[in-house]
Amino acid sequence: MSDEHENKSGYQAQSSETIHAQSSEAITGSGSGIAPDMDYVRPAELPEQDLYHPHSFIEKWVFCQDAKVIGVQYFLTAVFTGIVGLILSWLMRLQLGFPGLAGFITAEHYYQFVTMHGMIMVVYFLTALFLGGFGNYLIPLMVGARDMVFPYVNMLSFWMFFVAVVVLMASFFVPGGPTGAGWTLYPPQTILEGTPGHGWGILLMLISLSLFVIGFTMGGLNYMITILQARTRGMTLMRMPLTVWGIFTATVLAMLAFPALLVSSIMMTLDKLLGTSFFMPTILKAGEVLEYGGGSPILFQHLFWFFGHPEVYIVALPAFGIVSDLISVHARKNIFGYRMMVWAIVGIGALSFFVWAHHMYVSGMNPWFGFFFASTTLIIAVPTAMKVYNWILTLWRGNIRINTVMLWCLGFIVTFVNGGITGIFLGNVSVDVPLSDTYFVVAHFHMVMGIAPLMVIMGAIYHWFPLVAGKMLNEKLGKWHFWITFLGAYSIYFPMHYLGFIGVPRRYYEMYDSPYMTSGVGLNEFISTAAFIVGAAQLFLVFNIIKTMKTGKKAEQNPWKANSLEWYTSTVPPEHGNFGDRLPVVHRWPYDYNVPGAEQDYLPQTAAPSEVAHTEVEKT
Amino acid sequence: MHVGIIFFLIILGSVLFHIFTPWYWTDIASNWQGMDDTITLTFWIGGGVFVAVCLFMIYCLFKFSYKEGRKVEYKPEDKKLEKILTWATTLGIAALLAPGLIIWNQYVNVPKNALEVDVMAWQWGWQYRLPGEDGKLGTTKVTNINDENPFGINVDDPFGRDDILVQSDYINLENNKPVKILLRSVDVLHNWYVPQFRSKMDAVPGIVTFYWFEPNKIGEYEVLCAEYCGVGHYAMRGGVEVQSTKDYNVWLSEQETFQDLIAKNETLEFEDNKLAKNNNINLKQDIYKEE
Ligand code: HEM
Ligand SMILES: [Cu+2]
Ligand SMILES: [Cu+2]
Numbered sequence: 031m032s033d034e035h036e037n038k039s040g041y042q043a044q045s046s047e048t049i050h051a052q053s054s055e056a057i058t059g060s061g062s063g064i065a066p067d068m069d070y071v072r073p074a075e076l077p078e079q080d081l082y083h084p085h086s087f088i089e090k091w092v093f094c095q096d097a098k099v100i101g102v103q104y105f106l107t108a109v110f111t112g113i114v115g116l117i118l119s120w121l122m123r124l125q126l127g128f129p130g131l132a133g134f135i136t137a138e139h140y141y142q143f144v145t146m147h148g149m150i151m152v153v154y155f156l157t158a159l160f161l162g163g164f165g166n167y168l169i170p171l172m173v174g175a176r177d178m179v180f181p182y183v184n185m186l187s188f189w190m191f192f193v194a195v196v197v198l199m200a201s202f203f204v205p206g207g208p209t210g211a212g213w214t215l216y217p218p219q220t221i222l223e224g225t226p227g228h229g230w231g232i233l234l235m236l237i238s239l240s241l242f243v244i245g246f247t248m249g250g251l252n253y254m255i256t257i258l259q260a261r262t263r264g265m266t267l268m269r270m271p272l273t274v275w276g277i278f279t280a281t282v283l284a285m286l287a288f289p290a291l292l293v294s295s296i297m298m299t300l301d302k303l304l305g306t307s308f309f310m311p312t313i314l315k316a317g318e319v320l321e322y323g324g325g326s327p328i329l330f331q332h333l334f335w336f337f338g339h340p341e342v343y344i345v346a347l348p349a350f351g352i353v354s355d356l357i358s359v360h361a362r363k364n365i366f367g368y369r370m371m372v373w374a375i376v377g378i379g380a381l382s383f384f385v386w387a388h389h390m391y392v393s394g395m396n397p398w399f400g401f402f403f404a405s406t407t408l409i410i411a412v413p414t415a416m417k418v419y420n421w422i423l424t425l426w427r428g429n430i431r432i433n434t435v436m437l438w439c440l441g442f443i444v445t446f447v448n449g450g451i452t453g454i455f456l457g458n459v460s461v462d463v464p465l466s467d468t469y470f471v472v473a474h475f476h477m478v479m480g481i482a483p484l485m486v487i488m489g490a491i492y493h494w495f496p497l498v499a500g501k502m503l504n505e506k507l508g509k510w511h512f513w514i515t516f517l518g519a520y521s522i523y524f525p526m527h528y529l530g531f532i533g534v535p536r537r538y539y540e541m542y543d544s545p546y547m548t549s550g551v552g553l554n555e556f557i558s559t560a561a562f563i564v565g566a567a568q569l570f571l572v573f574n575i576i577k578t579m580k581t582g583k584k585a586e587q588n589p590w591k592a593n594s595l596e597w598y599t600s601t602v603p604p605e606h607g608n609f610g611d612r613l614p615v616v617h618r619w620p621y622d623y624n625v626p627g628a629e630q631d632y633l634p635q636t637a638a639p640s641e642v643a644h645t646e647v648e649k650t
Numbered sequence: 651m652h653v654g655i656i657f658f659l660i661i662l663g664s665v666l667f668h669i670f671t672p673w674y675w676t677d678i679a680s681n682w683q684g685m686d687d688t689i690t691l692t693f694w695i696g697g698g699v700f701v702a703v704c705l706f707m708i709y710c711l712f713k714f715s716y717k718e719g720r721k722v723e724y725k726p727e728d729k730k731l732e733k734i735l736t737w738a739t740t741l742g743i744a745a746l747l748a749p750g751l752i753i754w755n756q757y758v759n760v761p762k763n764a765l766e767v768d769v770m771a772w773q774w775g776w777q778y779r780l781p782g783e784d785g786k787l788g789t790t791k792v793t794n795i796n797d798e799n800p801f802g803i804n805v806d807d808p809f810g811r812d813d814i815l816v817q818s819d820y821i822n823l824e825n826n827k828p829v830k831i832l833l834r835s836v837d838v839l840h841n842w843y844v845p846q847f848r849s850k851m852d853a854v855p856g857i858v859t860f861y862w863f864e865p866n867k868i869g870e871y872e873v874l875c876a877e878y879c880g881v882g883h884y885a886m887r888g889g890v891e892v893q894s895t896k897d898y899n900v901w902l903s904e905q906e907t908f909q910d911l912i913a914k915n916e917t918l919e920f921e922d923n924k925l926a927k928n929n930n931i932n933l934k935q936d937i938y939k940e941e
Binding site: 137138141210211212216218219222224225226311312313314315317319325326327328361362363364365366367368369370392393394397398400401404405408409411412415416418419422423425426427428429430431432437440443444447448451452454455458459460461463464465466467468513517520524525528529531532533535537538539540541542544549550553621623624625626631646 | 753
């Protein structure tokens with residue numbers, strides 16, 4: 031093995047001699063007192079990863095193997111789909127708030143918009159952004175690795191995702207248009223006449239999803255193995271930043287959940303193309319019996335939600351992790367109950383595979399399942415609540431910088447708690463009966479998995495922008511961006527719950543003049559107006575980025591005075607290989623802020639014990 | 651400072667909105683008051699937690715906002731506090747889950763005396779079938795469905811003959827009499843939902859699903875389809891009229907049974923045949939004339 035390493039360029043793979051040299055250096059002095067001993071780090075067991083260096087523009091920026099560039103590529107592609115999703119939501123809100131104003135929005139179009147909006151936002155925007163975007167950029171930096179362990183596969187992963195997005199977008203232009211089956215794609219309706227896009231549209235959707243899963247698997251293997259195998263010396267699992275824990279657990283969930291989506295996509299494709307009947311019972315359409323028979327529509331729902339529920343946590347867990355780190359850094363205080371936080375992340379992840387049928391209480395499955403799934407669902411609320419307590423307890427007796435990043439975190443706490451509480455309504459079987467399939471559900475999931483993770487994404491952008499681009503985003507614009515987005519989004523979704531109480535069903539193109547609904551007209555107009563404003567307010571961020579790149583203040587090396595490794599790279603922004611000649615060695619967890627006795631209010635993860643012998647740091 | 655105040659106003663606004671909202675649930679018209687009560691309970695406990703968490707956060711903003719050199723607590727863990735919080739949360743959750751499960755138990759156990767109503771759904775409409783004098787519904791099959799047998803009743807099932815057929819989106823129900831809704835669909839998923847009754851269930855092609863309720867307020871209500879079923883989903887409406895026993899019985903006696911329908915079809919068929927024969931004869935005569 032090591033022979034191969036030697037003749038490659040770039041970071042020299044250290045031959046076994048150098049490894050020995052390093053370790054003996056670390057051991058020298060042992061025996062003469064305690065001080066040198068306490069800095070001891072075990073010798074490196076493996077030679078360092080050697081990196082592939084690009085030879086051309088295309089290799090550097092297009093088919094790039096540097097996880098940081100791949101991260102940015104994922105990020106930009108996901109944001110592009112997010113913008114499409116946002117525009118679709120505007121069109122829907124236009125129809126709902128002001129029916130008939132835009133004559134071109136027919137019922138067919140409306141359902142196509144709902145479907146594409148939902149699928150794009152959940153899968154192509156949030157999942158790709160958190161795992162592909164933040165995951166790629168941050169994992170190697172935060173665990174102290176030079177890159178992902180399989181850079182080539184990582185590059186393929188992005189391009190597979192890219193093709194999936196192209197296929198998805200192509201479905202807007204095929205005969206019949208994109209599928210309008212709802213993002214849950216429930217058969218039999220999905221592939222039958224009567225649903226818009228039941229020909230080409232649904233096929234492209236299923237193909238695109240399959241490609242996404244394949245691409246994601248390549249990336250996911252990388253994230254998992256990098257975290258398990260490529261951590262730098264001293265970076266024990268219990269010293270990893272919670273961001274890494276969140277992304278790691280989410281990736282494991284994704285690797286277990288996405289196969290269910292893949293098989294159900296394939297089975298449905300077969301039902302559509304070859305006339306198999308996995309999900310298709312005997313069906314009578316326009317007076318004729320179709321050539322299907324014996325299949326089970328509910329089987330699809332089980333498969334879909336076996337993927338779909340963990341999917342919620344695939345989005346939520348990285349958000350939990352990131353927000354924990356942001357809160358700790360900007361409150362200048364250690365995260366409260368780190369071990370509890372880690373176990374909560376892992377526990378929530380594991381439990382999330384036992385709750386899927388809470389989406390199916392009124393689906394016609396055996397009603398006795400309700401008891402089991404209601405209990406497991408409410409049990410998940412306990413670790414989730416613990417995480418919330420720990421976030422606010424981290425603020426307590428801290429020294430809170432109220433900057434743009436912190437504002438997004440606070441916005442996250444409010445919207446997440448709000449959405450979490452309404453989740454307890456919906457998880458509690460019999461309470462779900464009147465509320466399921468109404469706007470209460472729409473409000474709930476937007477609050478908890480739309481707005482709350484979006485708050486974290488925004489906070490993360492303001493937090494890590496200096497690292498990625500080397501410049502500080504403008505605080506004043508950032509605050510305007512935050513307040514308009516947060517207040518606007520809250521006033522879209524908080525009152526929307528009450529439409530659900532009235533009984534307005536979701537996925538309704540038009541309410542007509544249902545007797546109890548006329549009172550909701552004004553509310554719908556208000557919600558739509560707020561939605562237009564919130565969407566437009568995102569221009570603050572675009573403008574901020576453009577302005578900052580042109581005239582912004584240059585960022586110092588570690589502008590937020592954070593502890594985790596991504597801020598201790600050899601250059602800012604970090605270059606290929608991340609850490610210069612030598613990988614950092616880690617001596618502590620990333621949350622040593624305001625340690626009693628320390629000179630500064632932070633201790634980098636790399637600070638050796640002998641440097642801080644005079645402090646009262648707890649063993650981590 | 652400002653930040654704390656704005657967040658405080660948001661929380662205050664949310665609570666005030668909840669108290670004074672003109673948009674809240676429609677007056678209940680069934681026995682499922684327990685669902686509403688559990689929702690109210692969840693609002694108290696859940697809403698309380700929401701307000702408490704947010705107020706604590708706001709307090710921290712006022713009390714601990716950045717000051718150079720502020721003394722910050724360094725205490726990575728607090729076992730006791732974490733334990734208290736875990737148990738308190740578990741208790742709160744259990745208090746919510748218990749009534750939820752009790753009511754679900756009622757929901758899945760249908761009272762013996764419930765009237766069975768067959769609700770048949772298709773893209774995009776409803777029709778209904780009630781048991782006749784024998785009190786039993788006849789069995790059905792999708793493949794039996796045709797113009798003469800719109801419900802697909804098995805013709806040789808003796809229970810089916812006297813079934814009462816309501817070929818309309820509108821149905822009448824008797825006040826204070828429990829009904830067991832039996833749902834079936836001939837094509838895709840649907841869901842027969844009346845907001846005032848609080849209850850719902852999907853109709854799934856291939857199987858029969860059920861739920862029950864007891865209407866307890868005379869009046870007319872709108873039926874909405876609550877499971878996406880294609881472009882016509884939003885227009886798939888119907889209606890229910892809850893009537894006093896007397897009015898209901900009058901209505902019931904005016905409805906046609908499967909037997910009536912068969913008889914009507916036979917006379918129709920007979921007339922059709924006669925017509926056809928006559929036509930043939932006429933045709934033949936025409937042909938003869940030509941020759
Ligand atoms: C401010 C931005 C947003 C607005 C105004 C908005 C608006 C809407 C509207 C009007 C619907 C259709 C409701 C219906 O007819 O049933 C909808 C559905 C949906 N949205 Fe959003 N949305 C936004 C952001 C998001 C985000 C960030 C997510 C990510 C989780 C998301 C996920 C979904 C999903 C999964 C559906 C359900 C689609 C379906 O019923 O098949 N939305 N949204
Ligand atoms: Cu779920
Ligand atoms: Cu429907």
